[in-house]
Amino acid sequence: MTDEQFFQLCQINELIRFERNADGTLLLMRLVGALTSNRNANLTAQLGVWNRDESLGITFGSSVGFILPNGAVPSPDASWLRRDKWDCLTQEQKERFLPVCPDFVVELRSDTDCLKRLQNKMQEYRDNGTRLGWLIDLETQQVEIYRSGRDDEVLQSPASLS
Helix, strand or coil: HHHHHHHHHHHHHHHHHCCCCCCCCCEECCCCCCCHHCCCCCCCHHHHHHHHHHHEEEEEECCCCCCCCCCCECCCCCCEEEEEHHCCCHHEEEEEEECCCCCEEEEEECCCCHHHHHHHHHHHHCCCCCCEEEEEEEECCCCEECCCCCCEEECCCCCCCC
């Protein structure tokens, strides 16, 4: 299915959240519990406040889709895109799934998420151009940090991230 057909499928089925793998496989994304939703909202709010203060880019919540160079269309829990990349997009592109890889992504793992699937997703972001990614595992209190051109780093119970 084309990017446009996938976008239209998502619009028609507004109560169902989809992602698309690079091989074209559609993934149904589950609704999350209240605690995870609250944590996602707080995470996106913190990223938004940082972005407002720095004015370097655009912040997104968990309902945006990015069309990665490999054809996948993931939806990170929170993400950020440099202003120059945003400014290069047309108005029509801004109203659809963004045909660009975010510069920063965060995935928040809850107790029902598959860790390996999220680790693969983080690797895919990095392979497609994401410069920095955080996989926050609430169950183990670990944060996996993915950086472009560097080995992964794992922090155990960090007091803060920056």
